Amino acid sequence: MTASLFPRLEPRLSSVSKPIQYVGGELNSTVKDWDCAPEGEETVRWSLMYPDAYEVGLPNQGVQILYEVLNERDWILAERTYAVWPDMEAVMREEQIPQFTVDGHRAVRDFDVLGISFATELGYTNMLNALDLAGIALHAVDRGEDEPIVLGGGHAAFNPEPVADFIDAAVLGDGEQAVLLISDVIREWKGEGRPGGREELLRRLAMLGSVYVPRFYDVTYGEDGAIEAVVPNRPGIPYRVTKHTLMDLDAWPYPAKPLVPLAETVHERFSVEIFRGCTRGCRFCQAGMITRPVRERSISTIGAMVENGIRASGFEEVGLLSLSSADHTEIGEMATDLADRYEGTNVSLSLPSTRVDAFNITLANEFSRNGRRSGLTFAPEGGSERMRKVINKMVSVDDLIDTVATAYSHGWRQVKLYFMCGLPTETDEDVLEIAELAKRVIATGREVSGRNDIRCTVSIGGFVPKPHTPFQWAQQLDHETTDERLRKLREDVRADKKYARAIGFRYHDGRPGIVEGLLSRGDRRVGKVIEESWRAGGRFDGWSEHFSYDRWAAAAEVGLAGTGVDLDWYTTRGREQDEVLPWDHLDSGLDKDWLWSDWEDALAAGEDPDGPAGEVEDCRWTPCYDCGVCPEMGTDIQIGPTGQRLLPLAVV
Amino acid sequence: MSRAQPEQQAPPVQRLRVRYAKRGRMRFTSHRDFSRAFERALVRARVPMAYSSGFNPHPRISYAGASPTGSASEAEYLEIGLAQVLDPADVARTLAGSLPPGLDVVEVADVATARTGGLTELLQASRWRVETDLPVTTARAGVTDFLALESVPVERMTKKGLRTFDCRTAVLHLEVEDAEVDAAGRPGSTLDLLLRHTVPSVRPDDVLTGIRSCSSLPLPDRVLLTRLAQGPLTPAEDGLEDPLSAAPAPG
Numbered sequence: 026m027t028a029s030l031f032p033r034l035e036p037r038l039s040s041v042s043k044p045i046q047y048v049g050g051e052l053n054s055t056v057k058d059w060d061c062a063p064e065g066e067e068t069v070r071w072s073l074m075y076p077d078a079y080e081v082g083l084p085n086q087g088v089q090i091l092y093e094v095l096n097e098r099d100w101i102l103a104e105r106t107y108a109v110w111p112d113m114e115a116v117m118r119e120e121q122i123p124q125f126t127v128d129g130h131r132a133v134r135d136f137d138v139l140g141i142s143f144a145t146e147l148g149y150t151n152m153l154n155a156l157d158l159a160g161i162a163l164h165a166v167d168r169g170e171d172e173p174i175v176l177g178g179g180h181a182a183f184n185p186e187p188v189a190d191f192i193d194a195a196v197l198g199d200g201e202q203a204v205l206l207i208s209d210v211i212r213e214w215k216g217e218g219r220p221g222g223r224e225e226l227l228r229r230l231a232m233l234g235s236v237y238v239p240r241f242y243d244v245t246y247g248e249d250g251a252i253e254a255v256v257p258n259r260p261g262i263p264y265r266v267t268k269h270t271l272m273d274l275d276a277w278p279y280p281a282k283p284l285v286p287l288a289e290t291v292h293e294r295f296s297v298e299i300f301r302g303c304t305r306g307c308r309f310c311q312a313g314m315i316t317r318p319v320r321e322r323s324i325s326t327i328g329a330m331v332e333n334g335i336r337a338s339g340f341e342e343v344g345l346l347s348l349s350s351a352d353h354t355e356i357g358e359m360a361t362d363l364a365d366r367y368e369g370t371n372v373s374l375s376l377p378s379t380r381v382d383a384f385n386i387t388l389a390n391e392f393s394r395n396g397r398r399s400g401l402t403f404a405p406e407g408g409s410e411r412m413r414k415v416i417n418k419m420v421s422v423d424d425l426i427d428t429v430a431t432a433y434s435h436g437w438r439q440v441k442l443y444f445m446c447g448l449p450t451e452t453d454e455d456v457l458e459i460a461e462l463a464k465r466v467i468a469t470g471r472e473v474s475g476r477n478d479i480r481c482t483v484s485i486g487g488f489v490p491k492p493h494t495p496f497q498w499a500q501q502l503d504h505e506t507t508d509e510r511l512r513k514l515r516e517d518v519r520a521d522k523k524y525a526r527a528i529g530f531r532y533h534d535g536r537p538g539i540v541e542g543l544l545s546r547g548d549r550r551v552g553k554v555i556e557e558s559w560r561a562g563g564r565f566d567g568w569s570e571h572f573s574y575d576r577w578a579a580a581a582e583v584g585l586a587g588t589g590v591d592l593d594w595y596t597t598r599g600r601e602q603d604e605v606l607p608w609d610h611l612d613s614g615l616d617k618d619w620l621w622s623d624w625e626d627a628l629a630a631g632e633d634p635d636g637p638a639g640e641v642e643d644c645r646w647t648p649c650y651d652c653g654v655c656p657e658m659g660t661d662i663q664i665g666p667t668g669q670r671l672l673p674l675a676v677v
Numbered sequence: 678m679s680r681a682q683p684e685q686q687a688p689p690v691q692r693l694r695v696r697y698a699k700r701g702r703m704r705f706t707s708h709r710d711f712s713r714a715f716e717r718a719l720v721r722a723r724v725p726m727a728y729s730s731g732f733n734p735h736p737r738i739s740y741a742g743a744s745p746t747g748s749a750s751e752a753e754y755l756e757i758g759l760a761q762v763l764d765p766a767d768v769a770r771t772l773a774g775s776l777p778p779g780l781d782v783v784e785v786a787d788v789a790t791a792r793t794g795g796l797t798e799l800l801q802a803s804r805w806r807v808e809t810d811l812p813v814t815t816a817r818a819g820v821t822d823f824l825a826l827e828s829v830p831v832e833r834m835t836k837k838g839l840r841t842f843d844c845r846t847a848v849l850h851l852e853v854e855d856a857e858v859d860a861a862g863r864p865g866s867t868l869d870l871l872l873r874h875t876v877p878s879v880r881p882d883d884v885l886t887g888i889r890s891c892s893s894l895p896l897p898d899r900v901l902l903t904r905l906a907q908g909p910l911t912p913a914e915d916g917l918e919d920p921l922s923a924a925p926a927p928g
């Protein structure tokens with residue numbers, strides 16, 4: 026039994042900001058008995074953490090899905106915990122209240138597993154803070170028998186090496202089945218009376234071949250500072266750990282009981298994932314590379330999930346999410362049928378950003394039938410045609426202009442364009458072309474609509490090379506050059522009085538990107554840097570008002586002292602083909618040789634944009650080009666069309 | 678697309694008054710949190726709402742003087758406009774099932790059969806229970822000092838900056854109860870407070886501040902405020918009537 030910490034928390038709640046985020050009790054949340062398993066069976070207990078503030082973490086689908094899948098089992102209990110804001114942290118330290126779950130207000134330390142979802146690397150310091158508040162030893166090797174297994178998951182877990190000192194294990198890929206598999210192992214081990222302690226439990230997990238336990242691998246470094254080898258340090262531990270792939274998404278229609286927060290959050294809608302994976306092959310996109318192959322949900326399942334979600338949550342906005350939603354084989358039918366179904370109600374549908382080449386006006390019209398024509402978002406990512414060839418996002422300027430012309434002539438007034446700065450082989454000229462593009466967009470918009478209130482917002486993010494992508498070998502652009510390029514771009518736009526006021530700019534300075542780069546492609550030596558940064562007060566690194574580059578730079582000086590490598594070595598240095606990368610022993614299915622040849626193709630396309638160097642097409646529509654994933658993982662592309670349609674809902 | 682005139686929405690065919698409670702941990706919901714949750718509950722419960730006209734129509738809901746974040750309440754009120762006539766008891770039932778536990782619907786009444794007067798007009802005063810960890814005798818001494826005065830100015834940070842106002846005149850009744858332990862068995866004292874709604878509004882925590890400013894009452898470690906009732910004042914101004922009752926309005 027573990028007692029609720031709420032009575033100790035409650036008297037202090039009025040003194041912290043937005044106390045509602047700490048009380049739980051959301052609609053569709055679950056609180057179970059601590060010993061919920063049927064008589065005579067072991068209960069397995071998970072606390073699930075999204076390492077950011079509640080307002081960001083609560084809407085996270087990954088955590089909501091795992092929470093629901095786990096709690097459906099009568100022998101598993103799962104509760105949620107989030108990063109607490111500094112005012113709450115001060116109260117907790119003062120009153121010695123440990124990190125708690127928002128469901129049962131139970132101490133996180135009392136659970137069997139603390140599962141942390143890393144959608145971004147910038148949550149690492151928040152993880153350390155939570156461990157510390159929880160009273161869990163910071164370093165995995167120091168943890169005692171009564172402490173939980175700290176388990177990482179989510180996209181960033183595809184290179185968990187920077188946090189290898191702090192986590193006991195990591196799972197790569199889809200979590201639905203993985204968490205059940207892990208629960209089974211824990212149940213069995215507990216049922217046997219915990220033979221061999223946590224070390225044995227971790228060994229059993231590692232033997233699955235799909236749970237990575239960093240302590241069972243030794244990493245050695247060569248003279249040049251690069252990794253020499255990563256080898257298992259005990260018998261039976263697999264050389265490589267593979268990712269999980271959930272097949273047949275129709276059989277897993279989660280979340281079915283979406284959490285409805287009382288507090289305001291960043292994502293106030295019900296989202297249905299319409300497919301997982303993406304094989305468009307954009308070379309910078311880690312998400313696309315690590316989630317292959319494409320697995321669609323059928324239009325019927327999606328229709329049922331939308332209806333159930335609205336009824337269960339009361340949200341009136343529904344997002345159809347995926348990595349490139351307009352690519353669903355039945356997106357047109359889906360849009361029309363859903364718009365028909367909810368005609369005359371307040372239910373509105375939305376898509377995340379659309380690919381320029383997948384956009385069509387019928388679709389856009391369907392999506393705005395019940396809602397407002399707020400704005401359209403496109404992500405050409407590269408400013409020049411040359412850049413778009415390098416990143417394998419082949420959209421011509423004319424296509425883009427045609428697309429926006431259609432949008433403006435159909436009543437849209439706002440177009441948002443996403444770009445990246447700092448892509449491999451990029452020069453000032455490539456970035457300055459963004460300005461020309463934006464001006465053409467406005468000019469075209471004014472022309473086709475005959476109006477002057479046309480607007481275009483240009484959002485620019487710094488490119489960060491990510492593991493398991495063809496750009497994993499790339500040099501990251503230093504932040505000084507990034508800032509300088511963006512300054513030139515801004516000046517260019519501002520100088521043109523005809524357009525300056527119609528074009529909005531959104532970008533961040535280049536420095537956070539360097540820290541993200543360090544954490545993305547780092548190895549185990551980076552752990553000291555993270556710890557140092559946290560000790561120096563680092564928290565909420567995804568928030569510009571809390572992020573401090575100087576703190577990270579200082580932490581890197583201290584943390585990497587004596588290793589012979591430094592911040593630049595991890596970020597602005599290009600890698601050679603034969604370098605052992607920190608994540609080489611973690612198998613995303615992608616063939617390293619294929620990735621390398623794709624990287625060479627990118628560079629060749631950059632040299633000679635009109636040359637033969639390969640555009641990679643999409644394996645959904647062209648033959649398999651052997652990226653390696655399907656044979657390695659034993660998976661297949663699962664797409665429609667199913668030919669089904671959604672019937673109108675019976676009126677109640 | 679040309680800018681069309683917004684569609685004119687039909688007026689509500691029925692108005693319902695809802696009394697709800699904010700209990701337990703739900704007392705930490707702010708008014709904005711509550712209104713978001715309530716609107717979602719209306720959708721889940723499929724209550725056929727009437728909508729306002731305009732480019733951005735929204736469901737017709739009017740809230741009356743919400744209690745501050747952190748205080749519990751047994752008597753909060755709002756009014757909704759429906760597009761279809763329903764049995765208020767049915768609405769109460771479905772709404773109750775659609776809100777998270779702790780935000781509890783207590784009663785739903787039809788405006789057509791309720792006493793006359795707008796909701797805000799009817800809600801003239803509130804009865805508060807103020808639980809503190811201060812001993813009964815200490816609390817009594819403070820209350821006596823406070824009640825002996827005609828006016829007690831207090832300061833509070835408001836959205837418009839620091840304001841000074843009198844917190845004494847609005848107090849119609851204030852008494853320390855005899856009980857020396859609270860419902861949870863913790864020692865302390867309980868104040869019974871009848872507070873007239875005024876502009877600027879005087880809150881029960883203002884009254885506590887006022888008592889401390891004119892007596893030697895120490896700062897309590899623990900305070901729990903609960904609004905027990907709201908409604909029209911009795912003719913003698915010593916109690917409250919039920920705002921949802923069909924009885925004729927006073928005066």
Ligand code: B12
Nearest residue numbers: 081085086087140142178179180196199200311312347348
């Ligand atoms: C909706 C969304 C948002 C929303 C909501 C975020 C939220 N709170 O969840 C908003 C708009 C707020 C947002 C913000 C950002 N996002 Co976003 N977002 C998405 C989007 C479209 C869907 C995410 C989703 O729900 N996926 C579905 C769920 C089921 O997948 P999942 O979370 O990965 O979880 C599964 C597994 O990873 C695993 N798993 C997850 N956690 C754990 C934990 C354990 C213990 C285990 C065992 C398993 C496990 O199991 C789950 C089920 O299979 C994705 C694109 C996509 N389709 O994935 C981008 C995406 C995740 N976002 C991305 C980025 C970059 C961001 C931002 C950093 C953008 C920015 N610069 O500000 C911020 C970061 C916010 C933050 N601090 O977390 C990138 C991530 C880059 C990468 N790693 O490749 C993505 C992939 C988009 C892209 N293509 O670039 N985002």
Ligand code: SF4
Nearest residue numbers: 644649650652654655
């Ligand atoms: S193996 Fe072939 S079919 Fe499968 S994702 Fe890779 S390219 Fe596509």
